[in-house]
Amino acid sequence: MPAFPKKLLWVLLALAFLVPLLHPLFPDVVSGYRLFLVSTMIIAAIAVLGLNLLTGFNGQISLGHGAFYAVGAYTAAVLMDHLNMPYWATLPCAAVVCFIVGYLFGLPALKLEGHYLALATFALALAVPQILKYKWLEGMTGGVQGIVLNKPEVPFGLPLSEDQWLYYYCLIVMVVLYWAAANMLNSRSGRAMMAIRDQYMAADTMGIDTALYKTVTFGISAAYTGIAGALSASAIAFVAPDSFNIFLSIKFLIGLVVGGVGSLAGSVAGGIFYVLVDNSAQALSLFVRNDLGLPFDLSAYTVFGVLLIALMYLMPMGIVGGVYLAWRKLRGVRG
Amino acid sequence: MKTTRRNFVGGVSTVAMLSASGVALAQKKYSDGATDKEIKIGNTNPYSGPASSYGVIGKCIEAYWKSVNDRGGINGRMVKFVTLDDGYSPPKTVELVRQLVEQEKVLAMFQTLGTPTNTAIHKYMNQKKVPQLFVATGASKWGKPKEFPWTMGFQPDYHTEAVIYAKHILANHKDAKIGVLMQNDDYGKDYWEGFKEGLGKDIGKVVKHVTYETTDPTVDSQIIQLKDSGANVFFNISIPKFAAQAIRKAADLGWKPVHYLNNVSSSVASTLKPAGLENSQGILTALYLMDPTDKQWNNNADMKTWSAWMDKWMPGANKSDGSYVYAYAVSYLMEQTLKKCGDDLTRENLMRQAANHQKLRVPLLLPGITINTSPTDFYPVQSVQLASFKGETWNLFGDIMSAEST
Numbered sequence: 254m255p256a257f258p259k260k261l262l263w264v265l266l267a268l269a270f271l272v273p274l275l276h277p278l279f280p281d282v283v284s285g286y287r288l289f290l291v292s293t294m295i296i297a298a299i300a301v302l303g304l305n306l307l308t309g310f311n312g313q314i315s316l317g318h319g320a321f322y323a324v325g326a327y328t329a330a331v332l333m334d335h336l337n338m339p340y341w342a343t344l345p346c347a348a349v350v351c352f353i354v355g356y357l358f359g360l361p362a363l364k365l366e367g368h369y370l371a372l373a374t375f376a377l378a379l380a381v382p383q384i385l386k387y388k389w390l391e392g393m394t395g396g397v398q399g400i401v402l403n404k405p406e407v408p409f410g411l412p413l414s415e416d417q418w419l420y421y422y423c424l425i426v427m428v429v430l431y432w433a434a435a436n437m438l439n440s441r442s443g444r445a446m447m448a449i450r451d452q453y454m455a456a457d458t459m460g461i462d463t464a465l466y467k468t469v470t471f472g473i474s475a476a477y478t479g480i481a482g483a484l485s486a487s488a489i490a491f492v493a494p495d496s497f498n499i500f501l502s503i504k505f506l507i508g509l510v511v512g513g514v515g516s517l518a519g520s521v522a523g524g525i526f527y528v529l530v531d532n533s534a535q536a537l538s539l540f541v542r543n544d545l546g547l548p549f550d551l552s553a554y555t556v557f558g559v560l561l562i563a564l565m566y567l568m569p570m571g572i573v574g575g576v577y578l579a580w581r582k583l584r585g586v587r588g
Numbered sequence: 589m590k591t592t593r594r595n596f597v598g599g600v601s602t603v604a605m606l607s608a609s610g611v612a613l614a615q616k617k618y619s620d621g622a623t624d625k626e627i628k629i630g631n632t633n634p635y636s637g638p639a640s641s642y643g644v645i646g647k648c649i650e651a652y653w654k655s656v657n658d659r660g661g662i663n664g665r666m667v668k669f670v671t672l673d674d675g676y677s678p679p680k681t682v683e684l685v686r687q688l689v690e691q692e693k694v695l696a697m698f699q700t701l702g703t704p705t706n707t708a709i710h711k712y713m714n715q716k717k718v719p720q721l722f723v724a725t726g727a728s729k730w731g732k733p734k735e736f737p738w739t740m741g742f743q744p745d746y747h748t749e750a751v752i753y754a755k756h757i758l759a760n761h762k763d764a765k766i767g768v769l770m771q772n773d774d775y776g777k778d779y780w781e782g783f784k785e786g787l788g789k790d791i792g793k794v795v796k797h798v799t800y801e802t803t804d805p806t807v808d809s810q811i812i813q814l815k816d817s818g819a820n821v822f823f824n825i826s827i828p829k830f831a832a833q834a835i836r837k838a839a840d841l842g843w844k845p846v847h848y849l850n851n852v853s854s855s856v857a858s859t860l861k862p863a864g865l866e867n868s869q870g871i872l873t874a875l876y877l878m879d880p881t882d883k884q885w886n887n888n889a890d891m892k893t894w895s896a897w898m899d900k901w902m903p904g905a906n907k908s909d910g911s912y913v914y915a916y917a918v919s920y921l922m923e924q925t926l927k928k929c930g931d932d933l934t935r936e937n938l939m940r941q942a943a944n945h946q947k948l949r950v951p952l953l954l955p956g957i958t959i960n961t962s963p964t965d966f967y968p969v970q971s972v973q974l975a976s977f978k979g980e981t982w983n984l985f986g987d988i989m990s991a992e993s994t
Contacts, residue, residue, distance in 0.1 A: 284690060284691070285686075285690060286686045286687060286689075286690035286691050289683070289686055290683065290687075293679075293683060383801075383803070386772070386773070386801075388772075396773075396774070396777075397704070397773040397774045398703075398704075398707070398774050399678070399704055399707065401707060401710070401711065485679060489678065489679045489682050489708060490682075490708075490711065490712075491678055491679075491682070491707060491708040493678050493704040493707070493708070495638075495676060495677060495678060495704045495705075496677055496678045496679050496704075498637070498638065498677065500637070500675070500677075532683075532687075535672055535673060552635065552636060552673075553635075553636070553673055554636055
């Protein structure tokens with residue numbers, strides 16, 4: 254997968270920071286709800302980024318990243334609720350907790366490859382919501398009732414709305430994490446990670462401590478997704494076991510494949526795609542039924558599925574791969 | 589205007605109020621979502637995901653508003669009902685409700701379904717001062733006008749119902765040894781808390797308390813434990829699938845306690861028939877809605893109207909599903925509330941009218957049960973009537989009972 258052109262990255266970043274300030278000019282376009290929606294996209298992007306580090310760059314499949322997302326969210330929620338910790342301080346805590354959980358899960362996972370690992374992680378995703386409801390943990394997690402939280406308050410008396418601040422908060426976290434991931438991948442460790450993905454035996458023979466790299470990657474990946482979970486706890490201001498069902502893990506995987514496996518920019522595209530299409534699928538199915546008056550009662554999931562299949566046919570390498578190929582074709586580059 | 593309103597709060601009948609409000613509020617006032625032509629109402633329902641069996645409620649409500657518009661709308665305004673699928677996932681509910689409130693600009697949210705999902709938007713709705721009316725959950729936390737003046741429940745809450753069972757047990761079974769089966773979640777706990785409160789100092793009469801998870805295959809082992817505890821009264825807090833298992837297992841074991849079954853599982857078609865009607869004789873429950881599968885209502889006027897309505901507006905739907913009765917009744921209440929607002933379709937007035945129902949008769953509620961709300965009472969239906977199962981139907985007995993929930 255190609256690297257993202259730097260210039261474009263800066264332009265996008267500048268745009269991302271400036272757009273919310275246009276609110277006074279276009280109150281309906283840059284509305285609080287839209288900013289909130291973009292914030293959820295950013296959160297999804299971070300979670301997909303975490304999964305990409307594991308699956309895209311290290312070749313380990315996970316169907317259970319929803320579990321780490323849940324652990325991150327609950328870590329943040331419990332710290333805020335029981336210890337009155339400020340919301341921003343919960344992010345590193347969630348990262349550490351999820352790193353440990355991910356690392357520990359990575360140890361037995363060393364013996365599992367491919368499909369077997371997928372199944373083990375799948376089981377983890379199924380188990381976590383049940384564990385959160387468990388009687389002994391109930392005092393902490395609030396059981397099925399979940400925990401109601403407060404929304405992040407705007408700091409330093411900045412003249413921003415709650416939604417604007419949430420947006421900037423998520424954006425800053427994503428930029429930092431993206432930068433860290435890009436640097437890591439561009440280092441010796443990153444190359445080792447990818448070597449393991451590409452040719453496990455060769456990497457082992459070359460002296461890479463594959464067991465260590467695989468478990469640590471699992472931990473880092475879990476930490477990224479956990480941070481996303483902690484952000485979502487702040488953004489939604491509520492956590493409950495029902496928020497972390499198995500669809501969440503599937504959603505991350507869809508985001509990953511659609512955005513582009515093994516591409517950092519693809520992770521962001523995937524996160525954005527998922528939230529966007531998930532929303533428009535429902536609008537589209539309503540539109541077909543109510544406005545066009547067609548006699549199909551298409552569920553939103555049907556529309557979503559059709560869109561997904563179409564996309565996979567048109568861009569088998571994900572959005573970023575597809576755009577890159579189209580760009581090359583346009584410029585007449587071959588090969 | 590103010591004096592008029594004060595006058596009719598003290599007024600005698602609802603009918604008089606209905607006609608008076610039209611006169612008193614001659615001036616047209618609108619919040620977001622209401623115009624001369626349209627009233628926009630938002631809703632979220634789980635059409636997909638683990639709780640999608642509740643999706644029929646949303647579909648039925650949608651059909652109800654279509655039939656209202658077909659009749660000419662509410663005071664000449666068409667109702668636009670926007671219902672979205674949240675898949676029973678609280679983060680999704682937050683996102684969709686924000687979309688409905690901020691982009692679609694609905695006047696109010698109505699019948700948002702689920703306890704975790706409503707909890708997730710509870711604070712938001714009250715901060716935004718948008719009505720969250722007649723939510724579809726029986727938890728007891730939706731009637732707190734002081735902290736949450738923009739949120740109101742509908743059905744008798746689980747807590748209240750359990751208090752009523754407890755009082756009935758204390759009054760009728762002096763040497764009660766009570767066994768409790770409970771679903772281990774917020775719904776089960778709400779009942780359990782109410783039950784404990786109702787028993788008060790007699791809590792020691794509970795000799796055994798067992799729980800199950802919705803993921804358990806059966807509750808056989810729990811029933812054996814209850815039987816072995818020597819309990820002679822059984823309070824059954826379970827959803828239809830498990831309630832039916834419990835009834836059947838108790839019969840298999842030859843355990844014959846006085847059996848109190850929670851209202852959640854009172855459907856003849858989905859609980860008692862699968863459990864075996866012969867095993868279900870003498871079971872007690874508390875009802876507030878008519879059960880469409882209960883033959884005693886076959887000639888009831890409300891039931892006939894509903895049945896005809898279902899044939900016209902929900903063709904092909906399974907009429908033995910009590911969800912449709914529920915959806916019809918609650919939609920009727922919403923329609924009446926909107927009607928009462930007259931031309932003052934502001935969010936403030938909508939809440940004022942919702943909290944201002946006196947003895948409103950809603951079709952399909954049991955005879956004698958009416959809707960009563962006030963600025964301090966945000967629990968519309970608070971009465972139930974006990975019934976025992978005999979032959980193929982529920983036999984209502986005793987008075988309509990109410991308990992004030994706190």
